[in-house]
Each structure stands twice: as C-alpha cells, then as structure tokens.
Amino acid sequence: xxxxxxxxxxxxxxxxxxxxxxxxxxxxxxxxxxxxxxxxxxxxxxxxxxxxxxxxxxxxxxxxxxxxxxxxxxxxxxxxxxxxxxxxxxxxxxxxxxxxxxxxxx
Amino acid sequence: xxxxxxxxxxxxxxxxxxxxxxxxxxxxxxxxxxxxxxxxxxxxxxxxxxxxxxxxxxxxxxxxxxxxxxxxxxxxxxxxxxxxxxxxxxxxxxxxxxxxxxxxxxxxxxxxxxxxxxxxxxxxxxxxxxxxxxxx
Numbered sequence: 001x002x003x004x005x006x007x008x009x010x011x012x013x014x015x016x017x018x019x020x021x022x023x024x025x026x027x028x029x030x031x032x033x034x035x036x037x038x039x040x041x042x043x044x045x046x047x048x049x050x051x052x053x054x055x056x057x058x059x060x061x062x063x064x065x066x067x068x069x070x071x072x073x074x075x076x077x078x079x080x081x082x083x084x085x086x087x088x089x090x091x092x093x094x095x096x097x098x099x100x101x102x103x104x105x106x
Numbered sequence: 107x108x109x110x111x112x113x114x115x116x117x118x119x120x121x122x123x124x125x126x127x128x129x130x131x132x133x134x135x136x137x138x139x140x141x142x143x144x145x146x147x148x149x150x151x152x153x154x155x156x157x158x159x160x161x162x163x164x165x166x167x168x169x170x171x172x173x174x175x176x177x178x179x180x181x182x183x184x185x186x187x188x189x190x191x192x193x194x195x196x197x198x199x200x201x202x203x204x205x206x207x208x209x210x211x212x213x214x215x216x217x218x219x220x221x222x223x224x225x226x227x228x229x230x231x232x233x234x235x236x237x238x239x240x241x242x
Contacts, residue, residue: 084116084117087117087209088117088119091117091119091207091209092119094143094144095119095121095205095207097142097143097144098123098130098133098143098144099121099123100143101133101139101142101143102123102125102129102130102133105129105132105133105139
C-alpha cells in the first residue's frame with residue numbers, strides 16, 4: 001500500500017493540478033467554470049485534475065444546481081506538514097552537503 | 107529519528123564523520139563555508155549575535171546561545187513555522203567525529219499553523235516544489 005505522503009506528492013507533482021489546488025487554498029470555494037477560466041486548459045482537463053485531487057482527499061465537491069463547487073481539504077496535507085518529518089528530511093540532506101563540503105576543504 | 111513528545115517537538119540527527127572536530131567546527135561557524143552546505147548567512151560565532159539564514163524557500167532568524175569551540179554550538183532557529191533551538195555537539199571518535207544535531211521546538215498556539223495563515227501558503231508550496239525536485 002502507498003504511504004499517504006506518496007499519494008500527495010504524486011498528486012501535487014503535476015503543475016496544473018498544483019495550481020488548481022493552490023487557487024482553492026488561496027481563494028476558497030470555486031466552481032469548475034471559475035477554475036477553468038483561469039487554468040489555461042479545457043474544462044474536461046480541469047475536471048479530470050479535480051477528480052485526481054478528490055481521490056487523494058485534497059478537495060471536496062458539492063453540487064449546487066447545475067454547478068459543481070470545489071473546496072480544498074487542508075487536513076489532507078497533514079502528512080506533509082508534519083514538522084518533525086520535514087525537519088528530519090531537511091537536516092539529513094544538509095548533513096550530506098556538509099560531508100561533501102568537508103571532503104573538498106583543506 | 108523524529109518524534110513528538112507532548113507539546114515539544116524534537117529532531118535528532120547523528121552521524122559519524124571521518125574528519126577532525128576542528129575542521130567540522132569551521133564548516134559550522136564560518137559564513138562562507140556555512141553558505142556551501144546550509145544557507146546564505148551573516149553568522150558569527152559570538153554569544154548573543156543575531157543572524158539570518160536565507161534560501162529561495164524562505165528565511166530563518168537566529169541568535170547564538172552557546173559556544174564551546176570544537177565541542178558545542180547552540181542557536182535559536184525561527185522560521186515561518188515555529189521557534190526552536192538547534193544544538194550541535196561534536197565528540198571525537200577513533201575514526202573522526204560523532205556529529206549530533208538536535209532541534210527542539212514548541213508547537214505554535216494553532217496546531218495546524220497553515221489554517222487561516224494564507225501568507226504562509228506560497229512559502230509552503232515553494233518548499234514542497236523544492237522537495238519534489240529533490241526526491242526525483
């Protein structure tokens with residue numbers, strides 16, 4: 001089974017998808033039509049990306065009349081925003097660079 | 107190793123490095139060397155000295171707390187996320203030096219700092235992007 005953070009990384013690796021998600025985070029609830037207007041890709045493409053985001057738990061949809069509204073689910077990001085894990089990754093890679101520097105130094 | 111103990115957050119990294127403590131100390135305290143493995147900075151190994159580290163993904167503000175040349179270095183580390191303390195310990199071994207980094211912090215008042223903190227979003231996403239580039 002895939003780890004939650006792997007699903008999130010894969011889902012957000014696509015720049016168009018990440019831009020859609022970021023817009024929902026920044027501007028709140030949006031219709032597919034409104035998202036398409038600024039996405040630079042077709043409505044079917046936007047809907048497909050939103051479907052992938054929904055599957056990863058990053059967005060939720062709500063039907064209102066003939067419009068579908070999407071909203072960001074910030075809780076889904078918890079595995080990525082876990083401070084200790086982030087910092088561990090950060091320092092591990094810094095240690096790698098420090099060792100590389102020490103090998104170069106006099 | 108990463109663990110959460112109640113309200114305190116702790117990250118410890120320990121590695122045996124095949125170089126003498128004196129050499130590692132220079133890399134930990136000299137700005138031009140720090141820049142090569144950590145971040146751009148105006149660091150000085152002087153008690154109470156305030157400094158900043160900066161990178162494309164954000165900035166860190168710090169203040170030197172403790173210095174024991176070639177043995178121990180401690181400073182505060184404050185980023186958009188939370189305030190913490192970073193402590194470096196150097197212990198000589200047969201093969202070189204055991205280098206230990208311990209970062210201890212406290213949770214901000216809001217457990218999920220990103221909620222409602224819209225200003226933090228571009229930074230977070232930029233950091234995420236950088237992370238993605240690195241794991242490929």
